[in-house]
Amino acid sequence: xxxxxxxxxxDATAVNSARVRQxxxxxxxxxxxxxxxxxFRRFKWIVMLITLGVYYLTPWIxxxxxxxxxxxxxxxxxxxxxxxxxxIEIWPQEFYFVAGxxxxxxxxxxxxxxxxxxxxxxYTCPQTVWVDLFLVVERAIEGERNARIKLDAAPWSxxxxxxxxxxxxxxxxxxxxxxxxxxxxxADAPTLARELATGQAEPVAxxxxxxxxxxxYVFGGLMREQVCTYMCPWPRIQAxxxxxxxxxxxxxxxxxxxxxxxxxxxxxxxxxxxxxxxCNACVAVCPMGIDIRDGQQLECITxxxxxxxCDSVMDKIGKERGLISYATLAEYESNRLLxxxxxxxxxxxxxVRDANGKLSDKVATFHLKKLLRPRNLIYFAAWSAVGLGxxxxxxxxxxxxxxxxxxxxxxxxxxxxxxxxNGYTVKLLNMIPEPRTFTVTLENLPGADMNVVGMDHxxxxxxxxxxxxxxxxTLKVFVRQPHDSIAGPKQSFRFVVQDTASQESARYExxxxxxxxxxx
Amino acid sequence: MSxxxxxxxxxxxxxxxxxxxxxxxxxPMPRWWLIVYYATVVWAAAYxxxxxxWPLISKATTGLLGYSSRGExxxxxxxxxxxxxGYIAEINAKTVEQIxxxxxxxxxxxxxxxxxxxxxxxxxxxxxxQGSPGYPNLNDDEWLWGGKPEDIRKTIAxxxxxxxxKDTRMSExxxxxxxxxxxxxxxxxxYVVSLSGKAGDATAADLSAGKEIFAQNCAACxxxxxxxxxxxxxxxxxxxxxxYGSTPEAIAAQIRAPKHGVMPAWSARLGDVTVxxxxxxxxxxxxxx
Numbered sequence: 001x002x003x004x005x006x007x008x009x010x011d012a013t014a015v016n017s018a019r020v021r022q023x024x025x026x027x028x029x030x031x032x033x034x035x036x037x038x039x040f041r042r043f044k045w046i047v048m049l050i051t052l053g054v055y056y057l058t059p060w061i062x063x064x065x066x067x068x069x070x071x072x073x074x075x076x077x078x079x080x081x082x083x084x085x086x087x088i089e090i091w092p093q094e095f096y097f098v099a100g101x102x103x104x105x106x107x108x109x110x111x112x113x114x115x116x117x118x119x120x121x122x123y124t125c126p127q128t129v130w131v132d133l134f135l136v137v138e139r140a141i142e143g144e145r146n147a148r149i150k151l152d153a154a155p156w157s158x159x160x161x162x163x164x165x166x167x168x169x170x171x172x173x174x175x176x177x178x179x180x181x182x183x184x185x186x187a188d189a190p191t192l193a194r195e196l197a198t199g200q201a202e203p204v205a206x207x208x209x210x211x212x213x214x215x216x217y218v219f220g221g222l223m224r225e226q227v228c229t230y231m232c233p234w235p236r237i238q239a240x241x242x243x244x245x246x247x248x249x250x251x252x253x254x255x256x257x258x259x260x261x262x263x264x265x266x267x268x269x270x271x272x273x274x275x276x277x278x279c280n281a282c283v284a285v286c287p288m289g290i291d292i293r294d295g296q297q298l299e300c301i302t303x304x305x306x307x308x309x310c311d312s313v314m315d316k317i318g319k320e321r322g323l324i325s326y327a328t329l330a331e332y333e334s335n336r337l338l339x340x341x342x343x344x345x346x347x348x349x350x351x352v353r354d355a356n357g358k359l360s361d362k363v364a365t366f367h368l369k370k371l372l373r374p375r376n377l378i379y380f381a382a383w384s385a386v387g388l389g390x391x392x393x394x395x396x397x398x399x400x401x402x403x404x405x406x407x408x409x410x411x412x413x414x415x416x417x418x419x420x421x422n423g424y425t426v427k428l429l430n431m432i433p434e435p436r437t438f439t440v441t442l443e444n445l446p447g448a449d450m451n452v453v454g455m456d457h458x459x460x461x462x463x464x465x466x467x468x469x470x471x472x473x474t475l476k477v478f479v480r481q482p483h484d485s486i487a488g489p490k491q492s493f494r495f496v497v498q499d500t501a502s503q504e505s506a507r508y509e510x511x512x513x514x515x516x517x518x519x520x
Numbered sequence: 521m522s523x524x525x526x527x528x529x530x531x532x533x534x535x536x537x538x539x540x541x542x543x544x545x546x547x548p549m550p551r552w553w554l555i556v557y558y559a560t561v562v563w564a565a566a567y568x569x570x571x572x573x574w575p576l577i578s579k580a581t582t583g584l585l586g587y588s589s590r591g592e593x594x595x596x597x598x599x600x601x602x603x604x605x606g607y608i609a610e611i612n613a614k615t616v617e618q619i620x621x622x623x624x625x626x627x628x629x630x631x632x633x634x635x636x637x638x639x640x641x642x643x644x645x646x647x648x649x650q651g652s653p654g655y656p657n658l659n660d661d662e663w664l665w666g667g668k669p670e671d672i673r674k675t676i677a678x679x680x681x682x683x684x685x686k687d688t689r690m691s692e693x694x695x696x697x698x699x700x701x702x703x704x705x706x707x708x709x710x711y712v713v714s715l716s717g718k719a720g721d722a723t724a725a726d727l728s729a730g731k732e733i734f735a736q737n738c739a740a741c742x743x744x745x746x747x748x749x750x751x752x753x754x755x756x757x758x759x760x761x762x763x764y765g766s767t768p769e770a771i772a773a774q775i776r777a778p779k780h781g782v783m784p785a786w787s788a789r790l791g792d793v794t795v796x797x798x799x800x801x802x803x804x805x806x807x808x809x
Contacts, residue, residue, distance in 0.1 A: 025549050026548045
């Protein structure tokens with residue numbers, strides 16, 4: 001046996017010891033946003049009310065379209081391939097209207113972002129709105145920020161369990177209602193609601209609710225800000241949309257720094273102090289868990305709650321509002337240069353104030369005319385052009401259409417009396433929810449007449465046909481021309497379709513084929 | 521391995537990769553990402569158990585749910601069959617004429633007939649039923665054996681000159697090559713050409729001789745006026761449609777040694793319902809009477 005001191009010792013440290021080891025996977029750090037009060041918070045409440053209201057209530061708005069069409073204001077009727085939007089009805093071939101709206105949404109988002117930054121993210125994005133809603137529930141049950149932090153750290157108890165179960169149950173309820181509201185856009189809402197309640201709805205309805213319940217609960221309740229930072233592409237794209245004249249939520253360090261918690265004492269001691277009292281109010285309210293004073297960052301959704309938080313602090317200590325404010329990078333840079341004497345020294349907030357301690361006239365502020373810069377105007381022009389184009393297309397679109405497909409095999413048929421017959425598949429589109437009677441007439445093609453398969457009327461140059469409301473009717477039409485009237489192997493003629501009541505008409509240029517050699 | 525590099529601004533170590541001075545940070549993955557990964561592993565395991573997965577020597581494991589793509593096809597076919605059953609029963613019970621009178625049933629039968637036509641009939645009649653010399657065009661209004669719905673059905677069901685079917689359409693034009701002189705054949709051919717209103721280069725004497733020969737030899741089947749007789753499948757010689765060609769030479773050849781086409785009987789092979797569907801389709805091609 002040897003003494004312990006006789007054993008050789010090594011000068012080694014464990015590279016991967018628990019103390020220094022970097023985690024391979026990091027757990028989400030919980031964020032407990034404090035409730036903000038102020039004008040932006042009020043604005044957000046209003047936006048939330050409107051967006052949620054629109055989402056949940058739209059399918060229940062009724063719109064009378066007569067007896068032959070559904071009376072739901074907004075309805076995506078996938079089974080019948082019709083899309084109803086109040087007075088507008090869209091057939092599948094008119095889907096370009098939806099494409100146009102998407103293009104408008106794109107340009108609109110560019111315009112919004114280049115003027116007021118990520119306002120979409122901060123105010124109207126469903127992720128933001130639902131997280132806000134879920135936070136309201138969380139606050140109501142678990143209390144304000146400090147109470148929630150305490151509860152989270154506390155060991156499990158009956159009361160903690162009760163609070164958590166209640167919170168998650170309400171979240172799930174909201175999630176179910178969210179998924180439930182979605183499906184009402186795809187079927188008659190009252191009917192579907194009744195079917196859902198009695199368990200008679202289509203399986204796809206329950207599946208859709210289940211999936212959207214899952215995504216709403218997971219994204220809004222559990223993942224929250226991680227959806228924005230990890231999953232959403234928009235934070236990355238926005239970098240290309242912002243420029244030095246875009247408004248973003250900015251911490252104005254040129255008047256805030258050097259920050260101090262004991263500003264009076266520091267000022268008395270002759271130290272330079274900025275307006276920031278380092279109270280962390282801006283950090284406490286942030287739903288993204290960031291510190292806006294670190295400057296612009298990917299995570300910031302520009303919800304402006306830190307502006308509210310800071311403004312109320314500024315009010316309390318008697319300073320001007322706007323230590324955190326909507327500002328452009330251009331203003332910020334100019335003010336920063338002012339505070340640092342052109343970058344020569346550290347920030348001295350005294351440089352931005354005049355003799356009376358007010359902010360000096362040299363401080364740059366935002367001017368509305370900055371909104372009228374070429375970039376925004378171009379975005380706006382593109383957005384309006386698409387919009388006007390869509391309105392024009394909507395006002396001038398045909399509600400009666402005719403499509404004709406000539407038989408290709410055989411192109412023509414010689415009949416026993418030597419006359420030539422061509423076959424056509426004629427499709428009549430009655431695109432309004434009313435039954436209509438159309439007259440189909442042959443124009444040009446001398447001597448020719450036509451008859452329709454399955455319709456019992458003598459051959460002639462015109463026939464009338466009823467088409468059901470909002471339906472397409474396919475007719476097989478045979479056109480026959482006597483051999484002595486044939487003017488050549490290819491003759492142009494027209495099918496003219498006219499609504500007998502409204503005189504609305506449509507025409508189709510067709511070709512009549514005949515053999516090159518004469519028959520007799 | 522290079523030295524561990526720490527990014528100055530974020531304090532996060534980098535991967536060591538550098539592009540134009542931009543380095544990639546080596547941030548740890550979020551844990552939910554790991555959870556999603558595990559979830560996919562669980563999903564894969566469950567999938568392998570529930571669905572066919574492991575290849576064995578002659579087949580693969582069947583999986584607990586018993587799913588197979590062949591089985592799915594079978595289900596879809598059964599569903600399609602069940603959906604069609606009502607129509608099929610109605611077609612079975614009705615005559616072709618009654619089917620034609622019912623718009624819904626006619627549309628269904630014509631579609632089914634078109635499908636059957638593409639499989640069984642296009643080889644001779646062409647994909648557009650336009651025919652070719654010796655094979656009749658079914659789009660026109662000339663019918664050797666009648667163009668009424670029931671006539672068409674009977675022709676399809678029993679065929680033409682098809683020995684295996686006792687109800688088949690039967691006719692045979694004699695070969696006049698041994699009975700008439702070549703000159704007589706030319707004369708009667710010229711007369712037949714003139715019947716359909718076509719101008720030929722035959723003399724008036726030839727035509728009147730041809731007319732006489734026609735009355736003695738041909739009128740019994742084709743009729744005194746040459747308008748044919750459907751009872752015997754004798755074609756109408758006065759119209760613009762010619763089965764084996766309209767030139768005097770082609771007509772003379774047909775008189776000398778007639779060709780006789782054969783069409784198989786289809787009722788035994790396809791069944792009555794498909795035959796009716798084919799009749800509806802052919803009738804609705806435009807020439808039906």
